[in-house]
Amino acid sequence: MALVEELRAALGPNAVLTDTDVTSAYQRDMMPLAPFGTPLAVVLPTGTEQVQAVVRACAAAGVPIVPRGAGSGLSGAANAVDGCVVLVTTKMNAIVEIDADNRLAVVEPGVVNLDLRGAVEKNGLFYPPDPSSYDWCTIGGNLSTNAGGLCCVKYGVTTDSVLGLEVVLADGELLKTGRRTVKGVAGYDLTKLFIGSEGTLGVITRATLALRPLPQAPVTLVAAFTSTEAAGAAVSAVVREGLVPSLMEIMDRTSIEAVELYLKTELGAGPGCAALLICQSDTGVETGMRELAVIEELCRNAGAELVYATEDVSEGRDLLTARRAVLTALEVYGAWLTDDVCVPRTRIAELIAGCERVSAEVGLRIAVVGHAGDGNMHPTIVYDPASEDEFARARKAFDDILAIGLGLGGTVTGEHGIGKIKREWLEREIGPVGLRVHREIKRALDPGNLFNPGSMFSL
Amino acid sequence: MALVEELRAALGPNAVLTDTDVTSAYQRDMMPLAPFGTPLAVVLPTGTEQVQAVVRACAAAGVPIVPRGAGSGLSGAANAVDGCVVLVTTKMNAIVEIDADNRLAVVEPGVVNLDLRGAVEKNGLFYPPDPSSYDWCTIGGNLSTNAGGLCCVKYGVTTDSVLGLEVVLADGELLKTGRRTVKGVAGYDLTKLFIGSEGTLGVITRATLALRPLPQAPVTLVAAFTSTEAAGAAVSAVVREGLVPSLMEIMDRTSIEAVELYLKTELGAGPGCAALLICQSDTGVETGMRELAVIEELCRNAGAELVYATEDVSEGRDLLTARRAVLTALEVYGAWLTDDVCVPRTRIAELIAGCERVSAEVGLRIAVVGHAGDGNMHPTIVYDPASEDEFARARKAFDDILAIGLGLGGTVTGEHGIGKIKREWLEREIGPVGLRVHREIKRALDPGNLFNPGSMFSL
Structure with missing residues (x-):
């Protein structure tokens, strides 16, 4: 050939x-x-x-x-x-430059997220985006999907940490977007157009990333609720109070049980617990514990059965390890299929209730875990991969949950992307005019439909 | 007709x-x-x-x-x-909705920035973008130029506070972009493509804006330096130390003198003062004054002659009033022409030195004032509007300063935009491939060149 x-x-x-x-x-x-x-x-x-x-x-x-x-x-x-x-792009994995005085890094796309985090930390700096796969995913993939993570409630998503890109276009020419300065408005924001375009417009070969000062060691709070409504009310109260924790995660009963089984540990949630909230503050022990004291009071007012705050960093890390273990832990029950809906923060409890309805309807276990602080939930359906019937029911549940998310004023993808799995949902969310504009931009930049054809949408 | x-x-x-x-x-x-x-x-x-x-x-x-x-x-x-x-768009000036629980507002484009700030403040919320003209500029203009302001060092520019838009396209169809959720990656980031597109791609008729909790009343520090190099070194030291003040402004000697004349007040800078830094922290009196104490030490180490920190809100406001008065104050000398270059934060002193050279070369007064915390400087050239010769020299100085900014790794516009004044500079900054992509996108979305033809670039 x-x-x-x-x-x-x-x-x-x-x-x-x-x-x-x-x-x-x-x-x-x-x-x-x-x-x-x-x-x-x-x-x-x-x-x-x-x-x-x-x-x-x-x-x-x-x-x-x-x-x-x-x-x-x-x-x-x-x-x-x-x-x-x-x-x-994994062989293009050089960290080309770390400029601590201007708080930026220049990297190739194959750099693993965790490797970048470690390298900039040595310079007292912080690269916030931390998708669950941060120990093996690459910056190039993070850019292409505009990845999020646990950091987003305080620090935003990938696009919020990017100053500029180099992108190989469909004719092989190299486009340089953006800048090395904190601000800049010369021309269209092409940087943010390529971020999240899922490989449909070009190949990112280099990125200039904005770094932040390394935060303080986090203090941690965990709160157990006997209903998801109460947990949702606590999230709303924290938002309304004007607090910005550095992390605010939720785990429902199914997630908690799976993790306890898998890690052979007690999360201390108690038998009647329907949901756990985990919050962190990274503003230093003193102000952080003061912030957590306010969150504790709001959780108790919302009906929390148990609230525990600690400045012990290792206890906090253990709790996050448990949170991050949910998907793997669900494998004790079968294969998993994780969804990614983001709803207004006031609607989280309704989304979880909807997932419980879907679970009952399809007869499959659905665990809900997610980033409560920004409303981005990952309802995760457990099924037997050997059963075609269960697989079909899982697929139905996946779609039903997307419909519920949209109905609550949400989006069908908070951070995973459309890809080849939610193509028909893109138009449902953005409408025919939005889809037309997508096609116009795709045709303008990739007239031969060279890059990732049929992904995200079809021409 | x-x-x-x-x-x-x-x-x-x-x-x-x-x-x-x-x-x-x-x-x-x-x-x-x-x-x-x-x-x-x-x-x-x-x-x-x-x-x-x-x-x-x-x-x-x-x-x-x-x-x-x-x-x-x-x-x-x-x-x-x-x-x-x-x-x-000034007649479309409704604040359609303020959703405090989800920290967002929906507005029409004609809402005046200050009116929005006041309305959300009543809900304990904060809309950060604060361009100098915030008491009369509109949100629509802010969106179209991706406006900045004094807030950017901590809170970013306009695009960082927008969740979604409604835009009338060239065929009259209404495009809805973005979402009401904190996160969302369904499709291309069309929201950020229209923000900063300076009216060349469509007409924004509605925006969903992300709000933040209202910060604490600010504490303020002012430091006087006998050289701009020392002031620049202090800025770099603050960045390197990992501090994020809520505001960090610089005024050079010419700016200080003009303001003192105009406001008939003493800024306390002293006769040998070459530059003033004004910093604020909005994290509360206790932590804020602690942060200012660190900044004070860094300023003294960099050679500051005089440093003064205060938790008195009205003193802080007076200093900011002086800072904001620079352009108006320069009218005591003649008409002004303000530039807008953004350089890496480590290069600020070099930019100011370059402006001093240009001032000597063209024989015109140039005041430098700007957002030191993000490197966005506004060298402002004073000239006699009745003199064609002075106007020509002012124009030359304007361009020379852009060239210096680009040479320092900066951008020709940090927040004002390209418009009809810097068209030839766009290609110099972004290169022929970048310009080609701009034209491709413009042609795709506005094939008849209906919107703002010839602005930003020509087709």
Whole structure:
């Protein structure tokens, strides 16, 4: 095949994989529902010029490109389509520069989120975005999905930490967007257009990221509620009071039970507990504990059975470990399918109640865990992967939950993206005019439909 | 004229102005250098449907539309072109909703920034963007220019406070972007594409804005330096120390002298003072004064002659009044022309030194005032408006300062925009590929070049 030969000539033979035993590892991400195809080849460029060569060769051959980071995504956005070239950015993993005096870093897309966090921490700095997969996902994937995490209630999502990008366009030209300064309004905000575009408009080969001062060690509060309504009321009260904790997570009863089973530990929630709230403040022990004292009072007023606040960093870390273990823990029951709806913060309890209804209707366990502070919930459906019937019911529950989220004034994706799993939901959310504008922009920047065709929406 | 009749039929006769004595008030904004033309008509729609009617009528007639808010802009972006319709949004000035529990507001574009601030403050909430003209500029103009202000060092620019928009497109259709939730990644970030697009892509008719808890009353520090290098070093030290003051402004000697003359007051800077830094913290008296104590030490280490910190709110307000008075105060010397370069925070002193060189070269007074905390400087050139020669030298100084800013790794506009005054600078900053992408997006969304043609860039 001429294209494969051309790619090998440009990248070297070891950077172009065609053996299906090997390429199958790059066919899909972590979302079991999303369709995926068989790639013609998987390429692992080591630099921007190699990416440009791949783009030009594929454009000339009319072969689509699916950009991919570590494959930790939960929307199928990085899933291969038949006959495509999967462009994997993990070998482009240099931290090019850390400029502590201007609080910025310049990185290649293959840098693992955790590696960047560690490197900037040595300079007393902080890169906030912390998706659950932060110990293996890459910055390139985070940029492409505009990833969130636990930090968002205080520090925003990925797009809020980006100053500029370098992007290889569909004709192989290199676009530089943004700047190295804190502010700048020269022209359209192309940086934020590419962030969250899920690999449909170009390949990001470099990013200039805004860093923050390293926060103080967090203090932690956990509150147990006998109803999800009470937990939701506590969240609303915290927002209304004008507090901005650095983290505010919720776990429902199913999540708590799974984690307790999996970690063989007691979270201290008690048998009647319907929901746990975990809050942190990173403003220093003194002001942080004062903030938590206010949150404690608001939780008690909302009906919390038990509230515990601690300045012990390791206790806080253990609680977060439990929170982060929910998805893995659910595997004690079967395979899981995690959803990603974000609702106005006042509607969280209604969303959880809706998930309980769906669970009863489809006859499957649904755990609700999520970022209560920003309303981004991850109802997670547990099913037997060997049962086609259970899989179909899981899929139905997945969609029913999206409809509930939209009905509550929410969005069908708070941080995972549309990808290949929620395409039909995009138009339901943004409407026909919004979809038309998407198509106009896609056609303007990628007239040959080279990048990730059919993902997010079809032309 | 058929178009004017059609507009009168749609909007009512009083909402369509054609008398040149009246329309001349809508010909230009506050930037004296920018070209402006004579409009065919000025329209003042009162609602989205009227905007749609105007857009459809103008599109059919092939008459361009220049959207305009209050006209406080400093780039000529809202300046009329010959034969256009100026679409003024000031009559669409309803605060549609304030949802305190979800910390958001829904507004029409004609709401004055200060009116919104006051309305949300009554709900214990805060809308951060505070451009200098906040007492008369409108939210629509703020959105179109992605306006900044004094708040940015801690709270970011306008785009950081927007959740969603409604925009009338070139064919009159209404696009709804974004959401009411804190997070959301369904599709491209169209919201942030329209923000800062300076009226070239559509007419914003509604915005959903993210609000923050009302901060504490600020504590204030002022430090006087005998050299701008020392002041710049103090700024760098504050950034490096990981501090995030809520405001950090710089005034050079020329600014200080002008304000002292104008306000007939002493700022206490002393005769040898080359620069003043004004800092505030809004984290409460106790932690704020602690933060200011650290800043005080850093300023002294950098060579400050005099440092004064106060928790007296009215003293802080007086200092800010002085800071905000600089441009008006410069009118004691002549007309002013304010520039808007943003440089990495470590390069501020070099920029000021560059402005001193330019001042000597062109033989005109240049005052430097700006947002030191984010590197966004407003070197302001004073000239005699009656002298063609001085005007030409002022224009040269304006451009020379932009070149210095770019050379220091900065941007030609931190918050004012490109408009009709910096068009040739856009390509110099973003390069030919960047400009090409701008044109592709413009053509995709506004194929007839209906909106603000020739502003920002030419097709």
